[in-house]
Amino acid sequence: MEKQFEEFKLQLEESGGVREKIRSVVTEIEASNRMLSSCLLSVHQSLPLSGVLEKANGHIETVKGLYVQLAEILKDCPGEFYRYHGDWRSETQTVVSLIAFLHWLETGALLMHAEAEKKLGLGSSDFGLDIEDYLTGLCFMSNEFPRYVVNRVTAGDYDCPRKVLTFLTDLHTAFRMLNLRNDFLRKKFDGMKYDLRRVEEVYYDVKIRGLASDGSAQGQANATGDQLTLP
């Protein structure tokens, strides 16, 4: 009996050590996320977008470096990705929401799973971006839009609500293709419809006052790139 428990003790101490290493990196990821988040928040204040994006991309590089470190730690415990996954799960969901929002600002399109992995330097080894984390991150991103459209309209960008509405509607439709379980992701997805409704309201307000440019066809055509040329 004693011998076996002695072995367990060693094994568990080892995995505890791994966990400690992971946690210290995750703390840094959290800090970088906060920097990135704070940087992205300035889009609500209509600062020049190109400057914001440049700074934000710098922070993403930092986060990427940290994820590479995590992947390096996990290399020593093959097949145990999901043993430790909970330790960086919520940070990963946050970072996905931030880089997906940033990606939309840059391109007007959705950040795909493979693109997200690439941005975070993941996917080459066993260490990947969990699909559910990615999807949860997208739900978090959606929460950012109501505030964004309100502030854009206040700043005089009357075309923004329509673009956001198209994007969020598409995203919501896409999410409805998923058979979700009764879990966290499901709850977050259920919240997305409130974002959608809020954006619809803003769009409606702008539209009935004749402020929105009447160009749904033109709007789709320049879905990419026009974010950068905003006043």
Added chain:
Amino acid sequence: MTTNSTMRDEFAKHADYLNSLNEKREKVVKASRDVTMNSKKVIFQVHRISKYNKDEVLLKAENDLVAVTNQFMSKLVKELQGTDFWKLRRAYTPGVQEYIEAATFCRFCKTGTLLNLSEINSSLLALSDKSIEPLQINVLDYLLGVADVTGELMRLAIGRISDGEIEYAQKICQFVRDLYRELIVIVPLMDDNAEMKKKMEVMLQSAIKIENACFSVHVRGSEYTPLLGTDNPDFSFFGVSDFE
């Protein structure tokens, strides 16, 4: 709309992924439930032990356990083959814990020793396809199962005392104390130890119940002897009315 259709393609992939993951999880949960149910039956069989039928009862329990292994654990092992054991751990941990409990319980009654994890794992190797990485029970599930066995040992000890097998009860008592002493060192090191901490409290309670029962017999030994062998032993007599 191009954005829409690329999004749709992307989400179609994720939908497939989630569907197959959920299906797998569902199957594993089912297999795990079968293991739980049948392991419980083994435990009940062991409890049918009495002073005179020990070998017979244990033989049947052991055979039942082998059947659980071959029929139900093998199914769980097959369902889990080729998937991430840690990802689905929550789906199968109840079954595995119950199985550990049944197996260690049988082994203790047979030999008075603790069944090792490595022994269980090597028996699982035989169940699986050699080409794919086989299911190996992890330390955490093993310890959680072992912690549970002490509750059964407590019941067994009380039963043995009422049957007059005081020495057997004392042996159980010693075993449970040893286990508790070993585990108390390890628990803080375990991954997610909230569940285990609760089990440790229960374990201590079990150990105390056995000790109290042994104490009662020791102190009042001469008084209770005539009661032995009656069909309805009065457990409250031993200070263990709380029997769960």
